[in-house]
Amino acid sequence: MAENIVLVDGPHAGELWSLANAPYLEEIADCLCDDHPCNLVTVRKSQQTGASILALGWCLYIADREPANTLYVAPGIDMLRDLNSAKLQPLIRAWHKHIKRTVIAEQTSRSGAGSTTYEKVFPGGRLWLGNANSVMDLSSKTAKKGIKDELSKWQDIPGFGDPETLFEGRFTAFRRLKSYKILEISTPEIDTGDELGEAAGHCRIDRSFKRSDQRFYFLPCPECGAFFTHNPDRFQVDEARPHRSVYLCDHCGHGITETERVAALKSGLCHWRPTAPGPDRHPGFHIDAFISLMMSYEAIAEDKIKAEKRGEKGRKDFTNLTLGRPFRFRGDAPDYEKLMARRDPEVRRGRVPAGGLLLVAAADVQMRGIWLEIIAVGADRQTWTVDVDYLDGDTSHPMGEAFQRLRAATIDRTFRDAWDRPRRLDALAVDAGYRSHVVYAWVRNNQRLHPDTGRDLILAVDGRDGWGHPAIGTPKLVDIDLDGHRVKQGAKLWPVGTWPLKGSFYADLQLQGVMSGQPANPPGYCHFGAWLDEAYFKQLTDERLEDVIVRGRVAGRRWVDTGNNHLLDCRVYNMALAEYLGLSTMTPQDWAALARARGLPDELSKFDLFTARSASPEPAEVVRPPETATPGTPSEPEGDGWIKPNKDWMKR
């Protein structure tokens, strides 16, 4: 961006970055200048677009040309630390070197009073970096300019509510004169199905984009000359030869090639068009891989092919990170008879299969009796049902019959693995939604730390409806009230975001494996033994997603059940436990180490067996130079900084 922004990482680190590599950023930059009347700019983006450097570049521009107190907020301490040390600090240093003067003083870290804020001082203002999860960081400053980074990952703060409301409170002083300016920028998350994006849990950046004038980037077709914006449905993936993938022109149907795409993007004819203009609508921009010069049709096709193999999780990542769009779970229940037809006689009851590196159990407590499902989970999210049971008996007391049977069937039980060696459970979840205090007391009385992980073996869990909750959240301490005795903060209660987990599980159930004649079992595939009966499959497939209609419009989607879905609840809690144990966060090295610790033979515990799943997109955006750049030819560093003030800042 401008010849003033220096690449901070990637193979061309230290070289200057030119607007020619991301022409679509120019108009966004114009909107951020003081002489543009808007107060809010929304950028809904994919990864690998250079858009994240926009926010950092704006901070430097503010410090140099339009000084004001600025609050930059990102979700999580780790992201904040990385933002500061890996991106902003090197950028400031390289920029100072380039302009041969110092604008921003060396950083001071203010970590007192529970604040995670980093502070940078420049003539006429300060830049604060704050954590979106910290009430402290969101509630003390007064700022005129602000950045909401990775907005879709901002979570409600327990007891304080919406972090966006807290953030906006920082700008109250400038609200009357409408002289503040906020940039929201994020890859999207979940589409609840709400047409206006207002349903709880709807992706935050998409909600704001829907309220904006919704600008899309238009390119000229090389064949007919008409302008089009990429519609993902018209992208034709060539699976065998991804480099031959083309986009079909909306107007003439011509198959636009990668070479033609790059030429169109560099033609100088491309432009933004608002698709929902209106007097009360602020500028909102959609940036995806199709208009990024850091991506190509081939790379997009490869991402898509890879994503399809990873099931619903892969499709969600592709939609969010490559297409820059929110993801909508399908949620159609698979046919239970089809699932029964592909039961596998080799999946034996009570036996942990070779690939089942995690062993978890979940219990759903009823008035009389407890439903129980035990599953094994592999590194690529394949699952095997190890046991299913209904433990009949009194549940009104933690010493009751059903709870004694639960103990024997789970934490006191020794399972056998594929080599007939003993295995124990890695974690047990007990639903505390019904008979809460009995469950709290039982969990407390039986709690122990897992010898390998040092973490709680038993989790009292509480299912949360809605799309915006993580698979497993932060536990809270709850009182136990039983038989007139009260134990203050005697148990931990773990919230489980059930809706996205259900969506993923239903998509996994649709996957076809070896039992259906496929050459291999795909990641996420669910294995069922021949010993499982119809009632089990009926319970698993009991729910479906239904549109919520409010005043004649679709206002979201919710899960609807017919009342007999206890084993589906158990499965959802089991998948939450797998996440608790690190299913999505463990590296190939971690999995290989776990496989060795589980005593798997050498040929099954090698590091490279687990590298396939590391192909998932990187969490942080890395700014890469465009493929079209000539290697070893840096852009010419010239000029002495922001030559032209105001809206030309991107160019120079």
Ligand SMILES: [Zn+2]
């Ligand atoms: Zn055309």
